Amino acid sequence: MSLVVVxxxxxxxxxxxxxxxxxxxxxxxxxxxxGASFFGPVKIVAVVGDDFADSDVRLLEEHGVDLEGLERxxxxxxxxxxxxxxxxxxxxxxxTDLNVFADFNPKLPESYRxxxxxxxxxxxxxxQAQVRRQMPGARLVGGxxxxxxxxxxxxxxxxxxxxxxxxxxxxxxxxxxxxxxDLLRAARKILAMGPQTLIIKRGEYGAALFRGDGYFxxxxxxxxxxxxxxxxxxxxxxxxxxxxxGCGAEPxxxxxxxxxxxxxxxxxxxxxxxxxxxxxAGLTRQEIDARYREFQAFTQF
Amino acid sequence: MSLVVVxxxxxxxxxxxxxxxxxxxxxxxxxxxxGASFFGPVKIVAVVGDDFADSDVRLLEEHGVDLEGLERxxxxxxxxxxxxxxxxxxxxxxxTDLNVFADFNPKLPESYRxxxxxxxxxxxxxxQAQVRRQMPGARLVGGxxxxxxxxxxxxxxxxxxxxxxxxxxxxxxxxxxxxxxDLLRAARKILAMGPQTLIIKRGEYGAALFRGDGYFxxxxxxxxxxxxxxxxxxxxxxxxxxxxxGCGAEPxxxxxxxxxxxxxxxxxxxxxxxxxxxxxAGLTRQEIDARYREFQAFTQF
Numbered sequence: 292m293s294l295v296v297v298x299x300x301x302x303x304x305x306x307x308x309x310x311x312x313x314x315x316x317x318x319x320x321x322x323x324x325x326g327a328s329f330f331g332p333v334k335i336v337a338v339v340g341d342d343f344a345d346s347d348v349r350l351l352e353e354h355g356v357d358l359e360g361l362e363r364x365x366x367x368x369x370x371x372x373x374x375x376x377x378x379x380x381x382x383x384x385x386x387t388d389l390n391v392f393a394d395f396n397p398k399l400p401e402s403y404r405x406x407x408x409x410x411x412x413x414x415x416x417x418x419q420a421q422v423r424r425q426m427p428g429a430r431l432v433g434g435x436x437x438x439x440x441x442x443x444x445x446x447x448x449x450x451x452x453x454x455x456x457x458x459x460x461x462x463x464x465x466x467x468x469x470x471x472x473d474l475l476r477a478a479r480k481i482l483a484m485g486p487q488t489l490i491i492k493r494g495e496y497g498a499a500l501f502r503g504d505g506y507f508x509x510x511x512x513x514x515x516x517x518x519x520x521x522x523x524x525x526x527x528x529x530x531x532x533x534x535x536x537g538c539g540a541e542p543x544x545x546x547x548x549x550x551x552x553x554x555x556x557x558x559x560x561x562x563x564x565x566x567x568x569x570x571x572a573g574l575t576r577q578e579i580d581a582r583y584r585e586f587q588a589f590t591q592f
Numbered sequence: 593m594s595l596v597v598v599x600x601x602x603x604x605x606x607x608x609x610x611x612x613x614x615x616x617x618x619x620x621x622x623x624x625x626x627g628a629s630f631f632g633p634v635k636i637v638a639v640v641g642d643d644f645a646d647s648d649v650r651l652l653e654e655h656g657v658d659l660e661g662l663e664r665x666x667x668x669x670x671x672x673x674x675x676x677x678x679x680x681x682x683x684x685x686x687x688t689d690l691n692v693f694a695d696f697n698p699k700l701p702e703s704y705r706x707x708x709x710x711x712x713x714x715x716x717x718x719x720q721a722q723v724r725r726q727m728p729g730a731r732l733v734g735g736x737x738x739x740x741x742x743x744x745x746x747x748x749x750x751x752x753x754x755x756x757x758x759x760x761x762x763x764x765x766x767x768x769x770x771x772x773x774d775l776l777r778a779a780r781k782i783l784a785m786g787p788q789t790l791i792i793k794r795g796e797y798g799a800a801l802f803r804g805d806g807y808f809x810x811x812x813x814x815x816x817x818x819x820x821x822x823x824x825x826x827x828x829x830x831x832x833x834x835x836x837x838g839c840g841a842e843p844x845x846x847x848x849x850x851x852x853x854x855x856x857x858x859x860x861x862x863x864x865x866x867x868x869x870x871x872x873a874g875l876t877r878q879e880i881d882a883r884y885r886e887f888q889a890f891t892q893f
Contacts, residue, residue, distance in 0.1 A: 378773070472679070473815075473816070473817060473818075474814055475814045475815070475816055476816070476817075493797070496794070496797040496798075496811070497797075497811055499811075499814070505889070505890070506814070506890055507890055507891070507893065508811040508814065508890050508891060509811060509891070509893070510797070510798055510800075510809040510810060510811045513775055513776045513800070513807070513809065514774075514776070515774070515776055515777070516774060516777075517774075546893075549892075549893035550893055552893070553893055587893075588806075589806070589807055589808055589809050590808070590809060590810070590891060591850075592808065592810070592847075592850035592851055592853070592854055592888075
């Protein structure tokens with residue numbers, strides 16, 4: 292079943308201990324859409340400038356991403372540049388040019404509104420809520436947020452979260468949102484804010500799923516080497532939501548949710564293997580399923 | 593089947609964000625022996641001073657630990673004191689008084705030598721090798737080491753490792769020993785040094801097992817709150833080796849090794865719940881098996 296993805300489409304300048312590249316296709320909606328595209332139809336809602344390359348349009352089209360909701364605005368596409376420290380522990384932002392993304396006002400095409408699945412990438416909570424209201428009948432709604440909104444617009448964020456089935460954030464965001472250092476306590480507080488399911492991403496250490504009636508933890512995939520972790524969290528979200536949409540899962544389906552966490556981990560791990568979206572763009576469903584089976588093999592006891 | 597454990601017995605002064613206590617029973621051999629004692633007979637080889645309390649002797653006896661190899665030397669028991677940072681990320685040593693441990697020369701009682709299982713806690717590699725030579729027929733030999741020996745006595749350590757079936761170290765030690773930052777590459781290099789099986793402990797993030805023919809990764813147990821992580825790594829070693837000895841496992845038994853990693857994780861997690869050996873001392877096999885089943889429940893997909 293189809294999945295609507297809202298977020299940013301950007302050009303990224305990335306420097307890692309292993310290389311450097313500029314104006315790579317990036318942005319949360321790009322990674323989420325590509326990650327989800329292997330599981331079923333995806334419809335994107337985002338804005339780009341008049342510098343957005345035809346080759347990037349084609350890349351998304353080739354992955355079956357519906358671009359009716361990809362607005363073209365006069366001006367430049369959102370540009371971000373950053374550099375990773377040698378041990379990967381720090382990422383320093385060098386440039387953030389919001390450009391056309393500064394006035395992003397997501398508009399859902401009529402053809403999108405009956406989609407049963409919606410994922411709200413990291414944008415202002417008020418905009419996320421506005422999109423959510425346009426899909427009142429969605430079967431399963433998930434979303435992401437970040438430290439900026441937790442700090443700057445906590446009331447709007449709290450209001451927005453109440454209407455989501457799944458919140459998907461990383462461990463430092465979970466600690467900040469809950470004010471608790473301990474993961475179990477943080478999860479309990481966040482679940483009380485509204486979402487039935489909380490996914491906490493832990494980078495190379497894996498991910499955890501929390502619900503009122505239980506939890507699930509998976510280790511991360513041990514990568515031979517990391518080229519570029521940019522977009523790994525969004526690729527996780529894409530694999531997670533894409534899998535759920537692909538099998539038409541209900542929000543309370545424990546088994547599907549656990550498997551979705553593994554598919555999220557699979558997509559996040561692939562993302563790190565090459566710069567930008569390169570590895571995701573060249574993936575096959577066979578490779579994805581093979582890595583899923585690797586997860587089964589290296590975690591069973 | 594019986595397990596011989598060699599290492600330190602100490603008194604610890606510990607300060608954590610949640611409390612402070614002095615002269616707590618500690619030391620690697622103590623934690624390993626107590627951790628292993630729930631699975632089968634344990635025989636300890638260590639040295640204590642004339643200040644070693646009768647109540648501590650009784651505690652070990654009550655857990656069925658054979659004390660024939662616990663030497664009493666004139667002088668004071670090894671004393672260590674340290675303080676944990678607020679976020680648990682750093683541990684600063686305040687005092688290290690080796691006392692009688694400075695001249696520790698492990699002597700294996702005749703009755704120990706036919707034990708099929710041997711675990712060499714973290715002491716000088718040359719002493720570990722000396723003990724190993726006294727049990728040439730051991731079915732499964734495991735051992736631990738630390739950054740001090742990796743840095744100061746690399747040749748002796750390399751020589752010693754060659755005769756072990758299992759090396760059990762933490763992630764920073766694995767990086768230091770291999771000179772590789774990446775865990776998979778580090779593991780490959782270390783396996784080439786001799787041990788058939790390498791266990792890398794990753795603190796709260798769990799543990800990984802590496803062999804030439806495959807690997808296994810488990811996340812850590814999510815603790816409600818940590819009181820004192822002192823001894824968690826040694827408790828892991830105790831659960832790991834105790835389980836293998838308890839079921840008479842061969843060194844190449846994949847299934848038993850994976851389960852042993854989970855039992856190790858279970859014992860390490862319990863250890864953190866109270867100060868010193870308090871939680872281990874009060875445990876039951878029922879609680880241990882219940883937590884093992886929790887691991888099954890929260891990792892299955």
